[in-house]
Amino acid sequence: MQASGCSIVFFLIFSSALVSFSFALSDAEASYIASRQLLTLPENGELPNNYEYEVQVKMIFANRRLRRAYIALQALKHSIFSDPLNTTGNWDGPDVCNYTGVFCAQALDDSSLSVVAGLDLNHADLAGFLPVEIGLMTDLALIHINSNRFCGILPKSLSKLVLLHELDVSNNRFVGPFPEVVVGIPNLRYLDIRYNDFEGSLPPQLFDKELDAFPSPPMPAFVLPPNIGFQYASPPPPMFPGYN
Numbered sequence: 001m002q003a004s005g006c007s008i009v010f011f012l013i014f015s016s017a018l019v020s021f022s023f024a025l026s027d028a029e030a031s032y033i034a035s036r037q038l039l040t041l042p043e044n045g046e047l048p049n050n051y052e053y054e055v056q057v058k059m060i061f062a063n064r065r066l067r068r069a070y071i072a073l074q075a076l077k078h079s080i081f082s083d084p085l086n087t088t089g090n091w092d093g094p095d096v097c098n099y100t101g102v103f104c105a106q107a108l109d110d111s112s113l114s115v116v117a118g119l120d121l122n123h124a125d126l127a128g129f130l131p132v133e134i135g136l137m138t139d140l141a142l143i144h145i146n147s148n149r150f151c152g153i154l155p156k157s158l159s160k161l162v163l164l165h166e167l168d169v170s171n172n173r174f175v176g177p178f179p180e181v182v183v184g185i186p187n188l189r190y191l192d193i194r195y196n197d198f199e200g201s202l203p204p205q206l207f208d209k210e211l212d213a214f215p216s217p218p219m220p221a222f223v224l225p226p227n228i229g230f231q232y233a234s235p236p237p238p239m240f241p242g243y244n
């Protein structure tokens with residue numbers, strides 16, 4: 001595959017910068033949510049094969065992939081502890097394409113199928129965790145959950161999202177070492193994990209991925225020279241006006 005000129009430009013700055021939310025979580029609340037996530041994770045953190053068939057759903061769906069998305073979205077809804085803007089208030093019933101923040105499109109491999117291609121919950125101020133079932137939404141091309149209060153870890157099942165192009169989890173309360181799972185997402189081109197509580201160094205494989213900065217200005221891009229950990233190429237400008 002031909003590497004583009006800006007192949008190693010991406011957002012990947014670890015930061016403990018906190019943003020003042022109107023509904024900020026205390027550390028105790030964040031660790032409570034993280035421990036709830038731990039209780040739900042299968043032993044190895046992976047999504048069991050055939051999991052979708054173990055879940056009873058008495059509804060009719062236009063296709064099996066929408067049923068899988070329904071299972072995932074209901075699991076996500078149940079992992080949310082606080083939803084002050086009522087974003088998930090209409091996440092009921094089989095018509096997942098009508099859920100707030102959920103976007104459907106034709107399947108890439110079968111234009112006769114409508115599938116869930118995007119999850120955009122930016123700035124929803126949701127507190128919760130990402131359930132392992134998120135790996136059922138294998139048609140997702142983008143996940144944008146920036147500026148929420150998601151806690152815990154990024155589940156390993158994200159690696160099942162083979163079409164995922166953009167992953168923006170910035171400005172949440174995710175913890176733990178660098179989320180290695182992102183290295184295994186084959187089509188990932190845009191990654192933003194800034195403004196969380198991640199710690200540690202970056203895996204060298206990350207620099208073999210062809211990640212691009214997105215979107216282009218006014219969002220800042222950062223350059224990470226290979227093999228020297230992580231650093232800003234220039235002082236970090238605020239991500240959003242009035243954000244620091």
Ligand SMILES: *[C@@H]1O[C@H](CO)[C@@H](O)[C@H](O)[C@H]1NC(C)=O
Pocket residue numbers: 086089090
């Ligand atoms: C949240 O949204 C649902 C569906 O739109 C609505 O029925 C419900 O009354 C809303 N709840 C609040 C607290 O606004």
Ligand SMILES: *[C@@H]1O[C@H](CO)[C@@H](O)[C@H](O)[C@H]1NC(C)=O
Pocket residue numbers: 095098
């Ligand atoms: C989805 O929402 C639209 C607009 O509110 C509505 O017209 C349509 O019937 C809904 N689709 C289903 C299947 O409920």
